[in-house]
Amino acid sequence: MDNPSPQALLEFALDAAWQAGRITLGYYQTHPDVERKADNTPVTIADRQAEQKLRQLIGRYWPDHGIIGEEYGEQPGGSPYTWILDPIDGTKAFVSGVPFYSNLLALTDGDEVLIGVINLPALNETIYAVRGGGCFWNGRRTHVSAVDRLADAVLLFSDVDSFAKHGKAEIWQRLVDATYIQRTWGDAYGYALVATGRAEVMVDPVMCLWDIAPLQVIIEEAGGTLTDWQGVRTIHHEEAIVTNGALHDQVMALVRR
Numbered sequence: 001m002d003n004p005s006p007q008a009l010l011e012f013a014l015d016a017a018w019q020a021g022r023i024t025l026g027y028y029q030t031h032p033d034v035e036r037k038a039d040n041t042p043v044t045i046a047d048r049q050a051e052q053k054l055r056q057l058i059g060r061y062w063p064d065h066g067i068i069g070e071e072y073g074e075q076p077g078g079s080p081y082t083w084i085l086d087p088i089d090g091t092k093a094f095v096s097g098v099p100f101y102s103n104l105l106a107l108t109d110g111d112e113v114l115i116g117v118i119n120l121p122a123l124n125e126t127i128y129a130v131r132g133g134g135c136f137w138n139g140r141r142t143h144v145s146a147v148d149r150l151a152d153a154v155l156l157f158s159d160v161d162s163f164a165k166h167g168k169a170e171i172w173q174r175l176v177d178a179t180y181i182q183r184t185w186g187d188a189y190g191y192a193l194v195a196t197g198r199a200e201v202m203v204d205p206v207m208c209l210w211d212i213a214p215l216q217v218i219i220e221e222a223g224g225t226l227t228d229w230q231g232v233r234t235i236h237h238e239e240a241i242v243t244n245g246a247l248h249d250q251v252m253a254l255v256r257r
Contacts, residue, residue, distance in 0.1 A: 004062075006114065010130045013105050013117050016057045020050040020103040021121030024088055028122055029097040042091045047071055050087035050103060058083050065107075070210045082108045086210040090187035099123050100189040106213035113235060116214030118192050127192045127218055135222035137196045144224040144244035145197040150254075153200035153247055155179040156193060158186030166205040166239075168229070174254045175203065191215045194242050195222040201251055202242040205229070212240050229255055 027046035034042045051071045058067055066077030069085035083105065088094050090101035099122035107115040117128045127142070129135040135142050147153055155175055157163075163172035176182055179201065185193060186204075188211070193199040195218050204211075212226075212235045219226045225248045228237035243251050 006130045006133065009107055010115055010128065010133075012057075012061060013107060013115050014119075014126065014128060016054055017103045017105050017117045017119035017126065018121075019057065020054050020087055021119045023050045023053055024094065024101070024103065025121050028094065032095070034095050042095050043071065044088075044091065044095060046094065047088045047091060051085055054083075054085050054087065054105070068209065070208065080109050084108065084210050084213040086188075086208075086214075089211060090189065093187065093189075100185065100187065102188045102192070104188055104210065104214045106210075106217070108213065113213055113217045116217040118188050118214060118218065120189065120192065125192070127195055129218045129221035131217050131221070133221065135195055135218055142196045142222060144194060144219075144222050144246075145200055146246065147200050147244060148246040150178040150201075150247060150250050151180060153179045154181045154183065154193075154198070156183055156185050156190035156199050156202040158184065158190065158204055160184065162205050168205045171229075171255050172203075174257065175201070175251070178250075178254060187211075188215065191219060191242055194224055194244060195219055197244075200244045200247055202240070204240045207238050207240050209235065209238075215240070215242065227252075231256075 024046045032044045051069045064078040066082035067075040086104035089104045094101040103119040105117040114131045119126045127137050163169050190202040194202050216226045216235050224245045226242045227233050229239050231252050
């Protein structure tokens with residue numbers, strides 16, 4: 001298909017994420033062997049098989065599209081389209097038998113993210129968006145919350161020690177002091193909570209492209225903001241601040257102070 005419609009690409013992405021999720025569920029809570037990568041993060045057979053399935057499907061239906069994946073790297077394509085894959089986001093949760101892991105897919109056209117999918121197979125939830133078409137949660141339109149005071153906000157993060165490791169401990173403490181509830185409902189699950197109005201702010205001082213790429217279009221189509229820690233709208237800095245939009249300026253004022 002030379003000029004696939006956004007709907008055709010979205011339907012493919014949703015089905016591919018579902019198939020990857022089914023693979024991971026086959027290993028979920030079965031104590032698969034866990035290897036440590038060079039950065040000390042875990043990887044399992046489920047990560048590898050899920051990414052292999054995604055690459056197989058893309059190669060079958062969109063052979064000219066490029067691919068960037070966490071486990072198997074970059075495969076250049078012959079079109080402007082590139083699929084960005086995280087076969088299991090939240091592998092630490094996955095190997096611990098905790099259901100807050102996901103399969104992530106994004107489709108970019110040059111520098112613009114067109115489609116994003118967060119599939120949470122153990123929770124039977126999927127949050128997805130196509131640029132200009134809104135954000136959906138299990139097929140229903142969804143939106144960020146209307147909370148407009150940090151004192152009423154839920155603040156989410158992934159790793160307790162990541163802020164100090166990356167020189168942001170003081171900023172982190174300001175955010176903690178300014179918000180109502182703080183929880184480690186992290187990884188992509190936290191961003192899904194912001195997109196669906198169940199939390200207001202999510203911050204990560206370090207991320208990879210495959211972590212962040214699907215989130216931009218999802219958060220923005222839900223009415224929120226995704227930037228780096230300088231307030232720049234991008235998926236190419238290895239960090240993220242997400243808000244429900246109403247709190248963006250208040251959060252950035254604390255970050256920049």
